[in-house]
Amino acid sequence: TFSTRTNGLIRDRSTLMSSLLQAAPAAHLPLANTHLRQFHQHQQFEHDDVISFYDDKVTQYANQQLQTVTLKTLLGLGRTPESGSSPHTLETNLQVARYARQELPVRLARLIKATQKLPFIVGTNPYIKSVYKLYYDSFQTITNSAEAQEIRTKEDLDKFAALLQGLVSSHADVVPMLSQGFQESKKYMNKADIKVFLDGMIHARIGIRLIAEQVISLWEQRNHHLQDEALDSKEQYMVGVVHTGLKPAELIRTCASFVQELCDVNYGSSPEVVINGQIDAKFTYVPVHLEYILCELLKNAVRATVEHSKKMGRSALTPHGDRKASPYSASSGSDARSMVVIDGEGDDSMDETKRVNEFGHPPVEVTIAQGDHEITIRIRDQGGGISRDNMESIFDYSFTTVKNENESSDSLDAGDGDSPYGVDSIFKGVSRLAMQAGLGGPIAGLGFGLPLTRIYAQYFGGDMHLISLQGHGCDVFIKLKQIDETLDNLQI
Ligand code: ADP
Ligand code: K
Ligand code: MG
Numbered sequence: 167t168f169s170t171r172t173n174g175l176i177r178d179r180s181t182l183m184s185s186l187l188q189a190a191p192a193a194h195l196p197l198a199n200t201h202l203r204q205f206h207q208h209q210q211f212e213h214d215d216v217i218s219f220y221d222d223k224v225t226q227y228a229n230q231q232l233q234t235v236t237l238k239t240l241l242g243l244g245r246t247p248e249s250g251s252s253p254h255t256l257e258t259n260l261q262v263a264r265y266a267r268q269e270l271p272v273r274l275a276r277l278i279k280a281t282q283k284l285p286f287i288v289g290t291n292p293y294i295k296s297v298y299k300l301y302y303d304s305f306q307t308i309t310n311s312a313e314a315q316e317i318r319t320k321e322d323l324d325k326f327a328a329l330l331q332g333l334v335s336s337h338a339d340v341v342p343m344l345s346q347g348f349q350e351s352k353k354y355m356n357k358a359d360i361k362v363f364l365d366g367m368i369h370a371r372i373g374i375r376l377i378a379e380q381v382i383s384l385w386e387q388r389n390h391h392l393q394d395e396a397l398d399s400k401e402q403y404m405v406g407v408v409h410t411g412l413k414p415a416e417l418i419r420t421c422a423s424f425v426q427e428l429c430d431v432n433y434g435s436s437p438e439v440v441i442n443g444q445i446d447a448k449f450t451y452v453p454v455h456l457e458y459i460l461c462e463l464l465k466n467a468v469r470a471t472v473e474h475s476k477k478m479g480r481s482a483l484t485p486h487g488d489r490k491a492s493p494y495s496a497s498s499g500s501d502a503r504s505m506v507v508i509d510g511e512g513d514d515s516m517d518e519t520k521r522v523n524e525f526g527h528p529p530v531e532v533t534i535a536q537g538d539h540e541i542t543i544r545i546r547d548q549g550g551g552i553s554r555d556n557m558e559s560i561f562d563y564s565f566t567t568v569k570n571e572n573e574s575s576d577s578l579d580a581g582d583g584d585s586p587y588g589v590d591s592i593f594k595g596v597s598r599l600a601m602q603a604g605l606g607g608p609i610a611g612l613g614f615g616l617p618l619t620r621i622y623a624q625y626f627g628g629d630m631h632l633i634s635l636q637g638h639g640c641d642v643f644i645k646l647k648q649i650d651e652t653l654d655n656l657q658i
Contacts, residue, residue, distance in 0.1 A: 224305065227275035235265060236654040237626075240377070241408050242384055243649075253405040254388045256320060259381075262406070263317045263326055266381045267308070273374050274305040280366060287354045293347030297340055304333045327385040330378045340371065345612045349564050357562060361617075364563050368621050373658050376452070380406040408649060409453045414534050414541055415445040415508065417453060421460040422506045422532070425609075429468045432609045435481070435525035437471045437547075439464065439532060440518040442509040447536035449648045455622050456646070459630075462615040463545045463642050467530045469609050470549025470640065477550070480526035519546075539648045540628070548639040557634060561620065566613035619644075627656055 237243075242258045252258075281289070281298045288294060307329065317326050344367070348360055355363075383406040390401065403411040422439035429436035475481045507518050507529070519531045528548040535542040552560060559565040616632070623630035628646040635641070647653060 224275045224278050227271045228279045230272045254391050259384045263381045266377045271309050277301050288351045291347045291351050293343045383407050407452050410450045411448045412451050418532050419506050425464040428609050433472045437527035438529040440507045440529045441532045443533035444536045449541050459619050459622050462619045465609050467547035471527050471547050474550035475526045539652050541646050543644045545642045551636040552634040561617050564613040568611040
């Protein structure tokens with residue numbers, strides 16, 4: 167199971183799998199603002215009068231200004247006089263909860279309004295309707311429930327944290343639902359409008375999750391501290407969802423093992439992952455965001471590598487998918503396969519980045535660089551790169567080079583009576599969703615990896631760039647700003 171392999175860095179409640187299915191928010195200021203501006207302009211877009219679920223309360227909240235608090239205050243990282251010296255005091259926890267109580271309904275209301283403005287026919291898609299309903303119900307839950315009215319005491323906080331826990335878990339499948347919904351609706355909306363809507367939606371969702379998770383995590387951590395339980399090395403560094411001593415190398419190693427296993431399940435073999443550069447680097451960041459980014463980019467890198475090996479006739483698979491030693495291997499015949507190699511600086515031993523493994527795959531190389539207030543990670547594969555034609559589309563939602571087995575039956579659905587969605591399309595979708603959430607999940611196929619990864623990378627003012635050396639491989643650069651006082655003017 168994942169939990170045995172992901173102990174340590176990945177939180178119990180947010181297992182790798184659930185975090186893979188979750189979207190989160192944000193972007194570099196200028197860019198984020200552009201997206202958000204477009205997102206809100208988009209609200210004036212269509213069919214106001216047709217929406218039957220028009221609701222005054224939603225409008226009233228949606229029109230409120232978002233609060234401007236510093237990132238440090240929002241995350242409880244600030245050391246205000248009331249909060250004392252520990253981020254795990256009741257006062258800090260209450261302060262963050264009160265902020266969440268005010269802020270979440272406003273953000274949820276904006277998402278609801280934006281979804282209401284989708285073209286009517288898109289709003290009738292069962293997946294999009296379900297997502298809409300989730301946000302609508304969450305908005306009602308937070309604004310109606312007594313425990314959410316005022317948060318003054320420890321008991322108020324306990325109830326509010328429990329309420330948020332329920333909401334967060336009910337939203338776990340929103341991303342695959344959106345993916346399926348817009349996949350089915352792409353005939354009714356142009357690509358650019360889908361992109362503006364989903365960028366805004368996913369950015370907003372990351373913010374909502376971050377605020378809710380921060381309340382829950384601070385609350386859990388304070389309970390933990392109160393119970394005087396021995397804290398493991400990770401817990402000592404956590405302030406809510408923020409890790410104040412996050413080592414990218416450790417997280418890369420965990421994600422790499424997970425992705426290699428996924429690749430083994432899908433293809434019967436996988437490349438090595440070599441981690442080098444400043445492997446001792448540490449910084450302050452939200453581990454679940456970095457974990458999401460790393461897993462998506464590593465999945466892309468290993469998939470490209472294995473498929474390219476196959477194409478080049480280097481793959482060491484028998485027709486039955488059994489493993490067989492390859493003549494290319496530097497270590498063929500060895501049982502002790504080191505799946506993830508950490509390559510320290512000044513290590514003069516054989517160059518791991520050049521060594522093709524026993525399955526014929528060149529390694530994926532992950533290099534860590536620590537700058538002032540930022541970390542750069544480069545993920546380099548030798549998977550053949552991306553063609554010029556595809557380069558234009560890789561950041562589009564739902565663009566994938568994985569073949570869709572349902573392609574022909576999907577288009578049949580469209581011609582089916584009044585509804586654009588065939589009667590059985592929801593059932594087909596469920597099995598696809600089940601597959602995507604199932605054992606290990608797919609290595610690719612949603613076409614959401616790159617666009618989501620970029621939104622996550624930009625959330626705290628970072629960025630992501632992909633460079634394709636067509637015929638050879640790809641370099642992906644992720645630059646992440648450390649969450650510290652330099653980000654205090656950043657609104658998320
Ligand atoms: P998915 O992985 O579900 O297909 P992504 O958004 O992650 O969706 O990637 C979109 C497409 O970009 C992939 O289907 C693949 O064709 C291409 N791609 C992404 N990363 C790489 C890479 N490292 N090497 C080659 N092609 C890549
Ligand atoms: K894509
Ligand atoms: Mg992908």
